[in-house]
Amino acid sequence: MKPLLEVKNLRAYYRTFFGVVRAVDGVSFELYRGEILGIIGESGCGKSSLVQSIVMPKPPLRVVEGSVLLHENGRVVDLTRLDSRTRRSFLGTRISLVPQYVMDALPTVRRVRDVLRDIAREKKLDYEELKKLFVRRLRGVNLDESVLERYPLELSGGMRQRTILALATLFNPDILIADEPASALDLVSQRQVLELIRQLRDEKIVGSVIYITHDIASVRQIADRVLVMYAGKILESGSVEDIVNEPLHPYTKVLIKSVPPLGVSYTERRLEGLKGAPPSLLSPPPGCRFAPRCPYAFARCMKEETPLVETKEGRVVSCWLYLER
Amino acid sequence: MKVSEKILELREVTKVFRTGLLRGRSVLAVDKVSFHLGRGEILGLLGESGSGKSTIAKIILKIYEPTSGKVLYRGRDVSEIRGWKELKQYYSKVQGVFQDPFSSFNPRRMIRDTFYDTIRNFGLARTKEEADAIIVKAVNTVGLNYEEVINKYPHEFSGGQLQRLSIARALLVNPEVIVADEPVSMVDASTRIDILNTLIDLKQNFGISVLLIGHDLSLMRYASDRVIVLYKGQVLEEGPASILEKPNHPYTRMLYEAVPRIEEKWSEKPRYAPELPASASAGARGCVFADRCPIRTERCLAEEPPFVTKDGARVKCWRV
Secondary structure, eight states: OOEEEEEEEEEEEEEETTEEEEEEEEEEEEEETTOEEEEEOOTTSSHHHHHHHHHOOOTTEEEEEEEEEEEETTEEEEGGGSOHHHHHHHBTTTEEEEOSOHHHHSOTTSOHHHHHHHHHHHTTOOHHHHHHHHHHHHHHTTOOGGGGGSOGGGSOHHHHHHHHHHHHTTTOOSEEEEESTTTTSOHHHHHHHHHHHHHHHHTTSSSEEEEEESOHHHHHHHOSEEEEEETTEEEEEEEHHHHHHSOOSHHHHHHHHTSOOTTOOTTTOOOOOOOSOOOOSSSOOSSOTTGGGOTTOOHHHHHSOOOOEEEETTEEEOOGGGSOO | OOOOOEEEEEEEEEEEEEEOSSSOEEEEEEEEEEEEEETTOEEEEEOOTTSSHHHHHHHHTTSSOOSEEEEEETTEEGGGOOHHHHHHHHHTTEEEEOSOHHHHSOTTSOHHHHHHHHHHHTTOOSSHHHHHHHHHHHHHHTTOOHHHHTTOOGGGSOHHHHHHHHHHHHHTTOOSEEEEESTTTTSOHHHHHHHHHHHHHHHHHHOOEEEEEEOOHHHHHHHOSEEEEEETTEEEEEEEGGGGTSOOSHHHHHHHHHOOOSSSOOOSOOOSOOOOOOOTTTTOOSOTTGGGOTTOOHHHHHSOOOEEEETTEEEEOTTO
């Protein structure tokens, strides 16, 4: 299988007053056609910076190394080498983004139809034609055209996020990047939005999906493959079943353990979360970045950086436990 | 555990917000909500956004006044609290912990100074040594190290650590009740359990009563003794925390079915109607959940259901 998107050894840093923040530090992965790739990580692990550096890095974030290759009928484009104007023309058509803060994604003082007019102008399309398409998309996300006349403030978070999904998929993008699309939503709306994303993929309205979240249980619901990210690096990747049923990296194990099964009460059993906090990306620890919080860490973990090793086909882990001691 | 003493009680609390500058529109945020918090109990208040759960927290903390109804603290109507001195007395017993720890702290002040402010405001210590002793105790109680946290600014902490510090700040005054409004929804999934464990410890070690507000079923089940399920400002179901895995009300069942589980994928198609933009017709006095309910009848649309008792739970539904 040929990948649709190939991220190779990507490094994206923020230059700040205090020094260089290595938010994305040597990340490589492939996105295949038709798949939903889940990227799991906690806040500050660099997952949103990864998204930004794929879509369009804005200062102070800069891509300092690596490439983002978009494949198309045998042709390859390296997104990092494009000027921002060309890159912008890819937005919405080739790559579309559903951002985390539903409140910020739509301008509050303009009706949804005005936003649609802006898109028509930007893409040089006829508004009425675009409106027909948009209404079709709205039906797909269980809304109707009355949304056009509304201000975003009049819609609930779930409805707003469904409106954004309809906008983001107008032009059948190859890649839909959903950055915590449901984290700010209620349980029921969250399920609806995630199932809609899967449906958009099943109906081939979008090619592939990158779904970014900190919630491993929701990744379990819709992703085909999973990358686990920590402190700017990838610690583990594999099929969603492998990751959930046989996690290899100690960090992944803790993430899975921290999801409380429904029905457990503190009066019967105490659950435990992950202790400590992720390292500062201004001066990440030498060796494995998870080592300071890892219950299995030994001397080598603190000193030597861990390589990614393939344990079986399509299954990769970065941990000294799985290498010779 | 037997909980008999009512430390906090709400009687038919209602809150109406008026919006709009010219055409006045009113929103019924809390609709005749009654419940009590027992001494040494963790009561879970479960609801989605718009259910009125935060409004209830703010009414208890006297940030809002209820439109009608009463909040009683140890049998005394809190609306009778007059003046800063009495209010301070109330706050030294009832404290709040909020959703976003980063907006609970002044970003330009060190943790120590924020804590000193609280101690000074409440007149808790006469000397610096006394103040420090109170802070050490509170910080240790939430499982943090005094030396490591005290001279830092809020941005130097992770969300989880800072949320612990806001619990520590609430503990300075030695309260009887903590109202925790979505204390874990903004912290990382892997650290949520430990914040809840901190609240559980407060109950178990110091007998502090906790009103825990949240929307995550599994976490609310884990940390609550009893739960109340709110929807559109009304209590729909109330009972022991185990009702969350054996729901009686169709709304609670809808929440139950939406929980993403690590063991399995969502299987069957959801049976619930999606939420639509609010229409003007919403004024009928039926069940508030009727428009999305898969088992509704004509009666549900026309008449408000009463509470019925089932398996130790109170359920507001015609179909139970």
